[in-house]
Amino acid sequence: MRSGQEIKFMKTNIKTIAIFTSGGDSPGMNAAIRAVVRTALHHSIKVFGIMHGYDGMIKGEFISVDATSVSGIIQRGGTILKTARSIRFMTNEGMKEAAAQLKKHKIDAVVAIGGDGTFKGALEFYSICKIPFIGLPGTIDNDLAGSDFTIGYDTAVNTVVEAVDKIRDTAESHDRLFFVEVMGRDAGLIALNSGIGVGAEAILIPETKTYIEDLIKLLQKGWKRKKSSYIIIVAEGDDAGGAYAVAEKVKAKFDKLDTRISVLGHLQRGGNPTANDRLLATRMGFEAVKALVKGKKNVMVGIVDKKVVYTPFSKAVKYHLKPDKSLMEMVEILSA
Ligand code: F6P
Numbered sequence: 001m002r003s004g005q006e007i008k009f010m011k012t013n014i015k016t017i018a019i020f021t022s023g024g025d026s027p028g029m030n031a032a033i034r035a036v037v038r039t040a041l042h043h044s045i046k047v048f049g050i051m052h053g054y055d056g057m058i059k060g061e062f063i064s065v066d067a068t069s070v071s072g073i074i075q076r077g078g079t080i081l082k083t084a085r086s087i088r089f090m091t092n093e094g095m096k097e098a099a100a101q102l103k104k105h106k107i108d109a110v111v112a113i114g115g116d117g118t119f120k121g122a123l124e125f126y127s128i129c130k131i132p133f134i135g136l137p138g139t140i141d142n143d144l145a146g147s148d149f150t151i152g153y154d155t156a157v158n159t160v161v162e163a164v165d166k167i168r169d170t171a172e173s174h175d176r177l178f179f180v181e182v183m184g185r186d187a188g189l190i191a192l193n194s195g196i197g198v199g200a201e202a203i204l205i206p207e208t209k210t211y212i213e214d215l216i217k218l219l220q221k222g223w224k225r226k227k228s229s230y231i232i233i234v235a236e237g238d239d240a241g242g243a244y245a246v247a248e249k250v251k252a253k254f255d256k257l258d259t260r261i262s263v264l265g266h267l268q269r270g271g272n273p274t275a276n277d278r279l280l281a282t283r284m285g286f287e288a289v290k291a292l293v294k295g296k297k298n299v300m301v302g303i304v305d306k307k308v309v310y311t312p313f314s315k316a317v318k319y320h321l322k323p324d325k326s327l328m329e330m331v332e333i334l335s336a
Contacts, residue, residue, distance in 0.1 A: 012293040014108040016046040018062065021079040022053035022086075022114035022121070025269055026140045026152025028277035029079040029113055034070040035285025036111050036136075041067055043293060048105055052082045053114070054089035054121060057098040062105050074278055077155075077271045083114075089121055092128075099129035107131060109292045111285075113151070115139035119300060119313040132297030134288045135313060136281075140269055143187035145319040146311025147302025151284065153189070154276040156268045160194035163264055164231060168198065171229035177219070177257040179250075181243035183268050184235035187321060190268070191235035196327070200233045201335040207321050208328065210240035212249045218335065219254050230257070283308075 019036050021029050033049070040047045049069070051061035073080055088094035102110070112118050113136040122133040137144045140156035160182050171178045184190050188205025195203035202218060204210045215232070222230060234243045241249075243261045251259060273281065280303065287301045287308050299310040 012043060012045070014043075014045055014292055016048065016106050017109045017111060017289075017292065018048045018050050018102065018105065018107045019065075019081070019111040020050035020053050020057065020113070021081045021083045021138060022112060022118040023083065024115065024139060025077075025079050025083050026138045026150070027077040027155035027269075027271055027273035028151040028281035029138050030070075030073040030076045031273060031278045031281035032113050032136050032138065032151055032285040032288075033079070033081060034074055035282045036288055037065050037070045038067055039286045039289040043289065045289070048107065049081050053084045053118075054086040054094075054098060055084040056082070057101055058086070058088055058094050060101045060104070062101070074282070075272050077273060079113075085117065086121075089125075095125050095128045098125065099131075102129055102131055109134070109297075111136065111288050111292070113138040115141065115150070116144060116317040116319070119144075119317050123298060123313045126298055132292065133313075134291050134296060135300035135316065136284045136288055137300055137302060137316070138281075140190065141184060141187045142189045143319045143321070144300065144302070144316050146300050146304070146309060146316045148304055149276075149280060151277055151281045152269075152273070154280075155271060155274045156183070156190055157194045157197065158274055159268050159271055160190060160264060161197045163267070164194065164198040164200075164233070167262055168229060168231060171231060171260075174258065175228045177230040177232070177259045179232045179234055179243040179247045179259070179261045181234045181236055181261070181263040183264070185237040187237075187319075188235045188323070189321060191233050192323065192327070195233035196331060198231060198233070199334065200331070201230045202232045203331055204232065204234045204238040204240060204246065205323065206235055206237040206239060207323050210238055210246070212240065212246075212253065215246075215250055216254045219250070219257065221336065223256055
């Protein structure tokens, strides 16, 4: 093992950076913050944390952080820097105020942890502030191009699996049909992969059209063979509506089963990050500082096939899941 002092990095002109989290929080954001702060300090770079995302940038909520500020946070969900969805930052005036605050604090570069909204904002902001940004994908939705996984996704899927396993117990005991709504306004990956993990009878996602008649056929088939419980996972952004809307449509045509609805909601965004998310966030945080030192700007750090890649913000935000047909077929065959 080599001591940290011996590990050499390239020389950099960057003296001070700022870091913030933005948009929906995700488990592992803290682990990423810790890695960024400690890697920057290793390079003798001063770090400011900005509280409450872009909103806090506008208001000047800058706090100086050191190695101790990030002690004991690797295992904690949420974000110690807090987060927000800023309406004010979307205006030219808001962006100018934010740029003035970065200048006032002599910030040479910024690390932004968030999702597509965060990176779209950063891209537009660059024309005003001219300060390089490096992005880290922090969202439970796993909906960014340029990384196999985003920070928080693995934890969210595991949280859903744990919750739905419990629902399955009670569904089995009562011979009931459950519609379970999971997060994903535009992206169905949480629904798809947690659904497979819990052996869901059907999985409804925004990326594919939902046919209620097909769902009815599936229920009728199960009814004939006296199947005792059903779990239908519904992504909140499904084209047929959320769990309540889908349940209504199904009940109107098939009322043989006692039905319940469960909306998992924000519990999917909290909790201690899984080991996978901690590893991902730590590696990405470390790489974010390396990227800045290398002179990269306006790119998201991602990991694809175990390798670090940089994707321009303009591309990272253009993710669209093309559901694997064989996976969808598998779900149908296994739910029989
Ligand atoms: O972006 C992550 C996400 O959790 C989505 O899956 C969900 O639709 C949304 O955030 C909910 O956002 P809010 O907490 O602002 O209601």
